[in-house]
Amino acid sequence: MKNYQAYLIDLDGTMYRGSERIEAASDFVKKLNEKKLPHLFVTNNSSRRPEQVAAKLTHMDIPAVKEQVYTTSMATAQYIKDQHPGADVYAIGEEGLLTALKEAGLNLVEDNADYVVIGIDRGINYEKLAAACLNVRNGAVFLSTNGDVAIPTERGMLPGNGSLTSVVTVSTGVEPVFIGKPEPIIMEQAMQTLGYDKNEVLMIGDNYNTDIKAGMNAGIDTLMVFTGVTSKEDLKSYNEQPTYTIDSLEEWMTRL
Amino acid sequence: MKNYQAYLIDLDGTMYRGSERIEAASDFVKKLNEKKLPHLFVTNNSSRRPEQVAAKLTHMDIPAVKEQVYTTSMATAQYIKDQHPGADVYAIGEEGLLTALKEAGLNLVEDNADYVVIGIDRGINYEKLAAACLNVRNGAVFLSTNGDVAIPTERGMLPGNGSLTSVVTVSTGVEPVFIGKPEPIIMEQAMQTLGYDKNEVLMIGDNYNTDIKAGMNAGIDTLMVFTGVTSKEDLKSYNEQPTYTIDSLEEWMTRL
Numbered sequence: 192m193k194n195y196q197a198y199l200i201d202l203d204g205t206m207y208r209g210s211e212r213i214e215a216a217s218d219f220v221k222k223l224n225e226k227k228l229p230h231l232f233v234t235n236n237s238s239r240r241p242e243q244v245a246a247k248l249t250h251m252d253i254p255a256v257k258e259q260v261y262t263t264s265m266a267t268a269q270y271i272k273d274q275h276p277g278a279d280v281y282a283i284g285e286e287g288l289l290t291a292l293k294e295a296g297l298n299l300v301e302d303n304a305d306y307v308v309i310g311i312d313r314g315i316n317y318e319k320l321a322a323a324c325l326n327v328r329n330g331a332v333f334l335s336t337n338g339d340v341a342i343p344t345e346r347g348m349l350p351g352n353g354s355l356t357s358v359v360t361v362s363t364g365v366e367p368v369f370i371g372k373p374e375p376i377i378m379e380q381a382m383q384t385l386g387y388d389k390n391e392v393l394m395i396g397d398n399y400n401t402d403i404k405a406g407m408n409a410g411i412d413t414l415m416v417f418t419g420v421t422s423k424e425d426l427k428s429y430n431e432q433p434t435y436t437i438d439s440l441e442e443w444m445t446r447l
Numbered sequence: 448m449k450n451y452q453a454y455l456i457d458l459d460g461t462m463y464r465g466s467e468r469i470e471a472a473s474d475f476v477k478k479l480n481e482k483k484l485p486h487l488f489v490t491n492n493s494s495r496r497p498e499q500v501a502a503k504l505t506h507m508d509i510p511a512v513k514e515q516v517y518t519t520s521m522a523t524a525q526y527i528k529d530q531h532p533g534a535d536v537y538a539i540g541e542e543g544l545l546t547a548l549k550e551a552g553l554n555l556v557e558d559n560a561d562y563v564v565i566g567i568d569r570g571i572n573y574e575k576l577a578a579a580c581l582n583v584r585n586g587a588v589f590l591s592t593n594g595d596v597a598i599p600t601e602r603g604m605l606p607g608n609g610s611l612t613s614v615v616t617v618s619t620g621v622e623p624v625f626i627g628k629p630e631p632i633i634m635e636q637a638m639q640t641l642g643y644d645k646n647e648v649l650m651i652g653d654n655y656n657t658d659i660k661a662g663m664n665a666g667i668d669t670l671m672v673f674t675g676v677t678s679k680e681d682l683k684s685y686n687e688q689p690t691y692t693i694d695s696l697e698e699w700m701t702r703l
Contacts, residue, residue: 313573320571321605324597328604340618341580348584349577354618362596362610 192446193412195393197385198223198230199378202244204397204419205440206232209343212251213418215440220253226447230259233381233394235371235401237264237310237336237352238285263336263371264288264310266380268295270334270370271306279303281326283319283355284310288336303329309359309367310336311352320358327363337371339401372396373404378411395440397421403433416440448702449668451649453641454479454486455634458500460653460675461696462488465599468507469674471696476509482703486515489637489650491627491657493520493566493592493608494541519592519627520544520566522636524551526590526626527562535559537582539575539611540566544592559585565615565623566592567608576614583619593627595657628652629660634667651696655682659689672696 200206206216223230232255234244241260248255264284268291271278280297281304282288288310292299297306304326312319327333338353353369360366370376382392389410396402397419406413415433417423418440426436437443456462462472479486488511490500497516504511520540524547527534536553537560538544544566548555553562560582568575583589594609612623626632638648645666652658653675662669671689673679674696682692693699 315571315573315576317569317571317606320610321602324606324610325603340620346577347581348618350573350580350614350618354576354580354614357613357617358606358610361613362604362606364596 195412196228196391197387197393198228199233199381199385199392199394199406199411200230201372201394201396201398201402202232202234202236202248203343205395205402205416206248206253207251208419209345212253213440215444217252219440219444220248220255222444222447224254228447229385229387231261231381231385232259233261233372233377235263235337235339235377237262237267237288237371238313239287240290241265243287261377261381261384262287262291263377264291266377267308267310267334267336267370268292268297269380270376271295271297271308275305278305280306280308281322281331282308282310283312283315283323284308284336285312285314302326304331306334307331307359308334308336309352309356311342312355315355320362323359324362327359327365333359333363333365333367335367335369338369338374339371372401373408375405375409378405378409382409382411393434395443399426399429399433406433407431414443416443451668452484452647453643453649454484455489455637455641455648455650455662455667456486457628457650457652457654457658458488458490458492458504461651461658461672462504462509463507464675465601468509469696471700473508475696475700476504476511478700478703480510484703485641485643487517487637487641488515489517489628489633489661491519491593491595491633493518493523493544493627494569495543496546497521499543517633517637517640518543518547519633520547522633523564523566523590523592523626524548524553525636526632527551527553527564531561534561536562536564537578537587538564538566539568539571539579540564540592541568541570558582560587562590563587563615564590564592565608565612567598567611571611576618579615580618583615583621589615589619589621589623591623591625594625594630595627628657629664631661631665634661634665638665638667649690651699653677655685655689662689663687670699
C-alpha cells in the first residue's frame with residue numbers, strides 16, 4: 192500500500208459529531224503530528240472563521256491551529272481572488288464567509304457586484320435574496336460555498352446552504368458554481384495550501400456524497416470511516432468505491 | 448363562435464400593469480356588468496385579502512366587489528378545507544394567506560402540522576423555513592400557493608413564491624402541490640365559486656405560462672390579450688395555442 196505524505200480530513204462525522212468528539216480522533220491527530228505528517232481539516236461549514244474551528248478542535252483535545260483549517264469560505268474567497276483580484280462581491284453569509292472575503296482583499300458591495308456569493312445565513316431575509324437575484328440578473332458571476340441541502344441539528348434536519356441557494360437559482364434561472372465538497376475546487380485549493388500533489392495526499396471522511404466524492408472528483412485517494420453519515424450498508428449501493436474503508440481511525444494509525 | 452356565460456379574468460397584465468390601469472379594462476368590466484355576465488378575477492397574488500384587491504380595482508374605475516375576487520390563498524384554504532376540515536396548518540405567508548386560512552376554519556400552528564403552506568412572504572426568515580422543513584419531514588402535506596419564480600417590480604424581477612418554495616423542496620426532497628395558475632386546482636375552485644361548468648366559461652389573461660396554461664389544464668377555452676407578459680412573437684413558439692387572441696379587450700366587447 193501507498194505511503195501518503197499529507198492528509199485532508201473532514202470534521203463533522205470524522206473528528207466529532209456535533210459537540211461530541213469521536214473517540215479515536217484525538218490520538219489519530221496527535222500521531223499525525225508525531226510523524227510530522229502535514230494535514231488540513233477541510234470543512235463545508237462556511238459560518239465559522241478558521242480560528243473558531245481550531246478552538247473547537249483544541250477544546251476536544253484534538254490538536255489544531257488555524258493554519259490547519261480550510262473552510263469553504265476560504266476556498267470561495269481564494270477562487271474569486273484568483274479570477275479577479277479586488278472584485279466587488281455581494282455576499283449572503285455569516286461571519287466566516289464575510290471575514291474570508293475581506294481578508295482576501297475583496298470589496299463587499301450591495302449593487303453592481305462582479306460576484307454574488309451565498310453561504311449559510313441564519314439571518315437570511317427577503318431583502319438579501321432580492322439583492323442577490325438583482326445582482327445575478329445584472330450579470331454577476333454566481334457562486335455558492337456549498338450545496339448541502341440540510342444541516343443536522345438537535346431539532347432535526349434544518350435548511351442547508353444548498354436549499355437557500357436554490358432561491359436565486361430558481362428565480363433567475365442561473366446555476367451557481369459550487370465551491371465546497373463534493374466539488375473538486377475546494378480540494379484543489381486545499382492541496383495548493385498544503386503544497387502537495389494529488390498523488391501524495393489522502394482524503395479522509397465519513398460522507399460518501401461530499402467527502403469521498405470530493406476526493407474522487409479531484410483524483411485523490413480516499414479513506415472512508417464509518418463513524419458518521421454513510422453506513423457500510425449505504426456504501427454497497429454506490430458503483431465507485433473509496434480507496435479504503437475502516438470502522439475507526441484507530442485502524443489507520445499503524446499506517447501513518 | 449360560442450357565447451360564454453361566465454368569465455375568469457386575470458389581473459396583472461390584463462386589468463392593470465402594476466399601478467397603471469390597462470385602458471380598455473374599465474369599459475370591458477362595465478359591459479360585463481351591463482350584460483349581467485358573472486365573472487371572477489383570478490390571481491396568483493397570495494399576499495392581499497380579496498377586499499384589498501377589489502379596492503385597488505375600484506380605485507382604477509374597474510368595478511369589483513370582494514366576492515368577485517378569487518386569490519390563490521382562497522383556493523389553497525378551500526383545497527385544505529375540502530380534504531381535511533379544521534386541519535392544523537403551518538403557514539409561511541402574508542396577510543392574504545393567513546386570513547384566508549383562518550376564515551376557512553383552519554388552525555395555524557407551529558408544530559405537528561397536517562399541512563405546510565407557503566405563499567410569498569417578504570418577512571421570510573430562517574426560522575420560518577426551518578419550521579416548514581421540520582413539519583414536512585414530520586409528514587405534513589406540502590402545499591404552495593403558486594410557483595411564480597419572479598415578481599416584476601420597479602427595482603426589477605424579485606424572488607417570487609416559487610423560488611421561496613424551493614428551499615423546502617430542495618432541503619426535504621418533497622415536492623409541493625401547487626395550487627395557483629397554471630395548475631387546474633385554482634380554476635376548478637373558481638368555477639365552483641361561480642357556479643358554472645368548464646364548457647360555459649372563458650379564461651382571459653396575458654401570460655401564456657400561467658393564465659392560458661391554467662385554462663388549458665382545466666379544459667376551459669382561453670382568450671389571450673397582448674397587453675402583458677406574452678407577446679405575439681413569444682406565442683408562436685408554443686405548440687398549443689389559445690382559443691382566441693386579441694390586442695385589446697376592446698375587441699372582445701362586441702362578443703359580450
